[in-house]
Amino acid sequence: MQKEARGQQTRDGIRLFQEVDFVGMRAAGKLAAQILDEIADEIVVGQTTGKIDKLIEQKVTAAGAQSATIGYKGYRHASCISLNHVVCHGIPGDKKLKDGDILNIDVTVIVDGWYGDTSRMFVAGKLDRKSERLIQVTHDSLFMGIEAVKPGNTFGDIGHAIQSFVEGHRMSVVRDFCGHGLGRVFHAPPNVLHYGRAGTGPVLQEGMFFTIEPMVNLGRPETKVLADDWTAVTRDRSLSAQFEHSVGVTATGCEIFTLSPGNRFHPTYTAT
Secondary structure (H helix, E strand, C coil): CCCCCCCCECCCCCECCCHHHHHHHHHHHHHHHHHHHHHHHHCCCCCEHHHHHHHHHHHHHHCCCEECCCCHHHCCCCCEEEECCEEECCCCCCCECCCCCEEEEEEEEEECCEEEEEEEEEECCCCCHHHHHHHHHHHHHHHHHHHCCCCCCEHHHHHHHHHHHHHHCCCEECCCCCEEECCCCCCEEEEECCCCCCCCCCECCCCCEEEECCEEECCCCCEEECCCCCCEEECCCCCEEECEEEEEECCCCEEECCCCCCCCCCCCHHHC
């Protein structure tokens, strides 16, 4: 029987974890990131998103871990794979990747009861200038948000850092989806908005665990969910991108649990 994570909750219902709990999150986050590293070379023109998902499922199983998404609210896959104008929760299937397709792959694993949740962008074939710019701004906005994570700041500071950066590049931040707390459960308080006013919202405290996962559109921010009740797309059919890390608040800042072991978090890693 696994022990419940130690720690107290804030008045906002946000759990504060102990130092020992960081160990579990490091292991779960590292595995999720490692799996995305390993499937990077499979993102090629002609590959199907269903085949990519099967490879991810096999790697989760081989590591002795569990997929958090298989069976979650009826979902049947080990990843979400979101192409081009799909904002998030894209369902893997028979669709073949075409030259220039951009895609976000989102993986969550469970290791000894701890949840590791991360996503990043990939490209099939040649990355065009418009997509490259979107991906770069989205990537950098995530780290702008992460820089705001330290005790005494607020969740509004995170959202403001992301929103002001993105809108400064004449792109838009999706408001219909957000980051979330995690630990021994998949989703928990708080909701981590990627927009907002500095100095608002709950105060960050040491021991909080949560994801930051900005979704950025080249066009307008509005989304709609398709008839499958999962796939969210941009209403104006503009391209969308997303990057996600799981983090823990430390005494002086934050720890990123889902750093890429092979430095493959950005899709242009081969050029660096």
